[in-house]
Amino acid sequence: MTPATPVPPATPATPATRTRGTRSALGPRHLHPGAWWLWSLGLAAAASRSTNPLLLLLIVAVAAYVVTARRSDAPWSRSYGAFLRIGLAVLAVRVLFAVLLGSPVPGSHVLFTLPQLPLPGWAQGVRIGGRVTLEAVLFALYDGLRLATLLICVGAANALASPARLLRVLPGALYEVGVAAVVATSFAPNLVADVQRLRAARRLRGRADHGIRSVLSVGLPVLESALERSVALAAAMDTRGFGRTAPVPRSIARATAALTVCGLLGICAAVYGLLTAGSGDWTVPVLLLGLGAAGGGLLLGSRRTVRTRYRPDPWARAEWLVAGSGLAVAGATIWLSGRDPAAFATSVVPPAAPVLPLAAAAAVLLGLLPAFAAPSPPSGALPSTARADRKPDQS
């Protein structure tokens, strides 16, 4: 629906006296969320190039140390533990599948033999049970560990930078997509809380409150309340002006869409090329072109939005150092892995004890820099004690 009257223009941005727009870079503060994400993506990129378990564990340790040193006490800071558990679950599932379904990795060291399920002829190539070799288990273990490390790096960024803070630095054109993503991230914790509440309520009706049936039976009410909550939030956001737009000519809107889509496709292709081992010379120019097109699209798209930003986080020395350390880890490991691929891929056929490549380890340790370079989070964000929260202050 189009507005019947144009949205009133924004208040002029040039008052008589200029005050500082961004937050001060002095004292305890939240680091720019972009810096944390660049740092963690750097670690993740390094992890993606390696199946050496020692190197991967070192990356996890570096991420864990920085998180413990620099996270605040806000609710999202506890997400690191959750990601750690998800990582372990992924690892377990990967190994379990290799054991149950076999693995294409050739091996001669048989650990044990599971009874094999006889399958009909059309299921050729699929095997359930049978020989389990050391090589297959090791391969699955290293591969799973790499995936888990990637997840843990994302978890570190989540714990250090609130998703909502990241949203604030998105370009105007992406803002609405970002809000959807943030709402989705808050959906899961609410869902878990609802399931717990409704399972407790089952007990009040005299039914069993544990077991898989109790979870399934509350499914519909849980979805109902999640839906209601979403609708309430959408209504609240709408009444607070979310989604107000300035009118733009149709041609500009089309150009925006075309540029953004082409740019993102280019970036995806180039990133895939960079991260797979056999990268050609085409990747870098395609990446640059893609970035350029997407950037242009975002810039054009921002003309539709009327949003302004309240006290954006500054990008100061600490941000440069944190982001730089992540990029340095990524750059150094990618360069080293090109020179000496053997150090990054521990041999499984034949099985060999993993060796820690010293140069690569030193590169990963660069990722510890934020534990010292980043400012500590403001203590005001953390309630002094949880007990104080329970007392409403009657001032």
Added chain:
Amino acid sequence: MITFEQVSVHYTDAAEPALTGVDLTLPEGELCLLVGPSGAGKSTLLGTVSGLVPHFTGGVLHGRVTVAGRDTRTHRPRELADVVGTVGQDPRAHFVTDTVEDELAYGMESLGIAPEVMRRRVEETLDLLGLADLRDRALGTLSGGQQQRVAIGSVLTVHPKVLVLDEPTSALDPGAAEEVLAVLQRLVHDLGTTVLMAEHRLERVVQYADQVLLLPGGGQPPVLGEPAEVLAHSPVFPPVVGLGRVAGWSPLPLSVRDARRRAAPLRARLAGLRPEVPAPVAAEPLAETARLTVRRGPVPALRGVDLALRPGEVTALMGRNGAGKSTLLGALAGLQAPASGTVRIGALTPHKARPQELIRQVALVPQDPRDLLYSETVEAECTAADHDAGAAAGTCRALVERLLPGIADHTHPRDLSEGQRLSLALAVVLTARPALLLLDEPTRGLDYAAKARLVEILRALAADSHAILLATHDVELAAELAHRTVVLADGEVVADGPSADVVLGSPAFAPQVAKVLQPEPWLTVRQVAAALESSS
């Protein structure tokens, strides 16, 4: 400021229009209180002002609503965001960001207000609402009153001309409610904001209102006028107005202060009379807790609580938000395991008992009765309840008929009103004939008629020698119903005794009649009316 021209709203699949024949004007800078029984269309009326009706809820809006000259039918809620601020009953449903300061700035960011202006207004609003100390706190860690103040602040920063509030104090304890109301009054006085507010708890708000808009429901036209005039004929009224009606005062008093100034003759008439007080119950305790400590996370929510509940006794459990009331009910119902101390109901230890056995001893109706209802129809719900309780078929349906006469078998529980849903949940848990009945905030969202029905039902159950414990912020309900009142603070029992003694000693928990007639021990209009009748 707000004009309604022949407004009616009709939702699809509803037989009756939700709202009809609204034709009035609210002037600028007034605090207008919207009153009426449940289902009279209060929320719908508020929605038409913020534009959520019809843009968000669907339905058909006839007539015209204009706010500051803008027609809400042609303006979506987002295009009204700079003139109308909307706050609902649950502030957590309203929050978009995660810290206080960001939440205050969110609306201004959406409207594209310049950074310098935003900075200044956030600081002003932090001071206006007394939130400066909380500016960096995560919203989830605030108390209910603080959250509601942040929600109000978050719409104030865009300097709206109109503020629309749907039951802003219903979920709050008396202290937090006063916090919020003081802020609203300040806005009306200092900033000239027009406030339109719906609230069931009239005793809290009516003295602040400049005008009252009564939606009588049942197809009758709305009435707008001076509070005293409108309430003289309103089906819903606060106890202080009830006292005025009984004593024959004219004009009716709206605040405790007005009533006290006129109460001298009434006090003289009541001198020498004593209120009818239910005799204390001396039976053997049915349920007991001893040195009960319960932890939620690292924090003890209850610290060494000793409590005994006797059959035939109604006990009110009061205390501010977060004092541990719900945790105590949860521990009695076996939802929370004690960290130390014991809970005993009959011969059972609740958190270890099998659910099938436990429901014969204790029943809990949670804050949201919908948590207990899973089925598609009332009939299916009753069949399931009979099955759960192992009762004879039809037991639950008979209870529903007693508590909620004339409800059709195929009605969906979702389509019931708050009060009806509460009655259905009560019937479901009573099917197992539990000796102990626990209710968490039963009057939240109930109008006076539904509350009066609840009081009757609970009295009958107590007479039937059920022990009843109700956690509530509603001081009037506690005064009306409870033999005994227990006050919790920070997880400890700070007062436990006959209701009259406990509530008279505390200004926060005293009902309006007690405040008017103190130091005499009168608590409710009913007591005063009965005494006057018997003396004349």
